[in-house]
Amino acid sequence: MPLYEYCCDTCGVFEAFRPISKSESPAECPSCGIDSPRVLSVPRTRLLASSTRIGMERNEKSRHEPGRKSARPGPEMGADGTPKVKSSSSSRPWMI
Numbered sequence: 001m002p003l004y005e006y007c008c009d010t011c012g013v014f015e016a017f018r019p020i021s022k023s024e025s026p027a028e029c030p031s032c033g034i035d036s037p038r039v040l041s042v043p044r045t046r047l048l049a050s051s052t053r054i055g056m057e058r059n060e061k062s063r064h065e066p067g068r069k070s071a072r073p074g075p076e077m078g079a080d081g082t083p084k085v086k087s088s089s090s091s092r093p094w095m096i
Helices: 050-062
Strands: 003-008 012-017
Antiparallel strands (some): 003 012
């Protein structure tokens, strides 16, 4: 169940686990019992592991330009963008 933030007029902000279907309806304040409206808050992605957070950021960036290629060729590519062919000094060039 997701965690939502609600704001009570007398007690302040509190959090409550609620089903998605009830997320927009007011929640009862745990201190005074008054129904309080939900407030929008920033997702807490900084609490995630750094590798997960970086992966999510890359996915978000690449979703807008999925076919875009890197401007800089990688180590396995030549300067013109074609794959490099490894030369072999052995008599069996298919062996690495």
